[in-house]
Amino acid sequence: MAGSQFGKIFHISTFGESHGKALGVVVDGCPAGLSLSEEDIQEMLERRRPGKNLKMTQRKEGDKVEILSGIFDGKTTGTPIAMVVWNEDQRSKDYGGIAHAFRPGHGDYGFFAKYGFRDYRGGGRSSGRETIARVAAGAIAKKMLLELGVSVRAKVIELAGISLTEDRQKAELLAEQKILSLREQGDSAGGVVECLVEGLPAGIGEPVFDKLDASLAKAVMSIGAVKSVEIGDGIEVSKSLGSENNDAFFLMEEKDYESEEKERDAAGKDSCPHSLLEGTTSFEGKLKKGSNHSGGILGGMSDGSTIRIRAGFKPTPSISKPQQTVNEAGEEITIAIKGRHDPTVVERANVVVEAMTALTVLDAMLENLSARLEYVKRAYRR
Template identity: 45%
Template sequence: MAGNSFGDLFRISTFGESHGKAIGVIIDGCPSLVDIDEEFIQSELDKRRPGQSKITTQRKESDTAQILSGTFEGKSTGTPIAIIIPNEDQRSKDYSHIQDKFRPSHADYTYQVKYGIRDYRGGGRSSARETAARVAAGAVAKLFLKKHGIEIFAHVSGVGTIEAPNLDAKDLAALLETREQNIVRCADPATAAEMETFINQVRKNGDTVGGRISTIIRHVPVGLGEPVFDKLHADLAKAMMSINAVHGFEYGSGFDGSTMLGSEHNDIFVKDGDKISTITNFSGGIQGGISNGMDITFKTAFKPVATIMRDQDTINEEGQETTISGKGRHDPCVVPRAVIIVEAMAALVIADHLLKYKAYSTHAH
């Protein structure tokens, strides 16, 4: 199976299945002398782990990261960093009823046809359990970016038809503190309460609902991004679209920009001392595929979780019509746990492009 690696200079490869012994990641290209804060890495994983609240799957996993290589005395050595996360609470019997049936909107059918074999226990490699390895790698990328003053913040900005108001994004640390005070991970407390009530009702009805995550990346230097095919927003889009259940990505003004006139949408340059900025930021901090020094902003849309606690019509491997029942432990809404995954993938993209910037740009410092 190809497609298990991501990035060029800061490159990761993940491995493992939902119901295997462990999942893990190899990080290749992390520069030396980065402070590898294991408590921070674990705290990032804790934000993604299952069983953390009443609106997430009740699978009980500590998601305890074990660093096997690439560090010495708390710092990266410049050699590959290997991290494994043991699986502790597999209940493979929960999936025995679907071993020969195709779950609607899952990867069961496509995996079976493509490979001639599939791990029906939780979806195997197609399971969102794989994203824990990405979060561990993203935490290392964040520690590297911290040395360069780059901040990344994401939060749940929409669930179903509920939308949070636009944030005053001057203080990301304050927004982070507010976000972590509610189980939905929305930085607006009033909207978070409304979202939680709605998700709970959806869960009681045996259904699921999608949502949206908004992201801000701050203090990115001018010049990250490679024309023509490796534009910064193109790599961010690929990173986000690689996350389970993601069905949409937009940056800056996004689809709303298609309704505007050029005279409304153009970001006018101004100079304040030695700093050049723009009055508006419809470009989302990226112009011509290259960062322009403004905040990078984008939004990621997640579909409803495919497993619902209701009977659905489907077919089996013989092509016969049958019925499938939703069982097991699943999220009624994936976005509260996906916030940290979005941040992790964004960190991996920025870290990779920062290394390219330093390697290729005559103005890098």
């Protein structure tokens, strides 16, 4: 099948199904010399691993990653990095009763219409378990970005219709109670994940068809349960006036700029982590915005401020309530889905948003190295 590859320079190709032997990814384009271990990958995989509480599927998977190639003496070699996670707790018999039914809210009918054949066990390639490969690759991208002074972090800001942005502890308790109640009813809920990219220099992203916001939207929208993506103020800007939506630019005072430099030094970071990407302007790194309605992207390129992305997740379509559908024989039937399913995917999906964002941003940064002759000269200066 087409469509299992992502990225131009930092390129990944994923494989595997929910109830197959394993899931995996091959990462190509990672520069040599990056310190990397299975523990680095495992840390992110733990955040999406199932069975950790009652709000998640009770499928018990260790999700232990094995790095098969591309690493020697703890560093990347510049060759393809192959990683695999073996499935351990498949229970395919749970799907026997709906093997020929098109489950509402799933990709079953699309796969059948396209290929004339499909893997009905847990959705096969369209299962949320497919995201293991994305997260494994994203862990490498995140580590590489940290070397460049860029951080990517995501969190759930709305769950089951309950906002978590104020009095988070109380809101999380209410959301948990609602999710557990929905689980008992055989139902499910969605939510919203917000992802922030900080430390990205201005000018990253390609104008016109490969705009950074367009690339991010495609990357995040490719996650199976995502139904909406917003950058900055998103749909709300349609209600604003130009005078309200435009973010004013200003220059930082010298003392504030020096304070930021000292903070970087205290944190043990290079004073200028993007030296290769430095421009020729006298105010490089000192230009700031009074607001950030744009979400850190203007004209399809980063503007140096925090990039803010929000992803809207639909409720888990696998529910045990009876549902009307049609089978492959063209008969109308009623089904009740069995198996172990998340009453919400949102809590495990925030790390997937992080991964896809990191993959997109790193790929754009690597592509940007050819934007100016001076960048190329600096890279090959002898």
